[in-house]
Amino acid sequence: VALALCVIFNNSPVGSAISLIGMMLCLAGIFVLQQAHFIAILQVLIYAGAIMVLFMFVIMLLNLKQGENEGWASREKNLLLSVLTGFLAIGILYKISQVLFSVNMDTPASLPDSFGTVAVIGETLFTDFVLPFEVA
Structure with missing residues (x-):
């Protein structure tokens, strides 16, 4: 949440983009805590890696100057x-x-052995969620 506030309230576009990269990494950490390792890796590679590098390239290419302190x-x-x-x-x-x-923290929750594997995620995406997957 703090990084999201930094994205909104930062005066520098480069600082906002770096805060957004940090926010994407924290989101990947949340996926790891939920045992969705494949989605976390995709989050880091696609969003924090490729798309945010493209955003940073465009911001630096535009050479935006900080304006007067209008806020x-x-x-x-x-x-x-x-x-x-x-x-x-x-x-x-x-x-x-x-x-x-x-x-009660004495008994851990049980998960199936196939939970979060690439095969199960792929099967679910292409059987139950075909339309949302294709639209996205």
């Missing part, structure tokens, strides 16, 4: 981001405490 003063922007980040941190800590104190 908020930096102090007000930093205060707003600090308050939002504080609320976000409190919410995340609250949710983590709910999960830790309400779930």
Whole structure:
């Protein structure tokens, strides 16, 4: 969430693109935590690798200059981001405490052996989700 806010509020286009690359890497980390390793690798290779390199190339090719400071003063922007980040941190800590104190961590969840494999993902994409896969 912090990197997404950096993408939105960063004054430099290059800084925004670098923050977006970091956000894509964090999204790949979420996929890894959900045991979807193949999707995480695709996320890094396709989005954080190829597409973001293309974005950076176009931004640097356009040679965008920073304009006058037309937006908020930096102090007000930093205060707003600090308050939002504080609320976000409190919410995340609250949710983590709910999960830790309400779930029995002694028995791990069981997953099938074929969960997240390339064969299962390919079969699912080309049988159940053909139209969304082709549209995307």
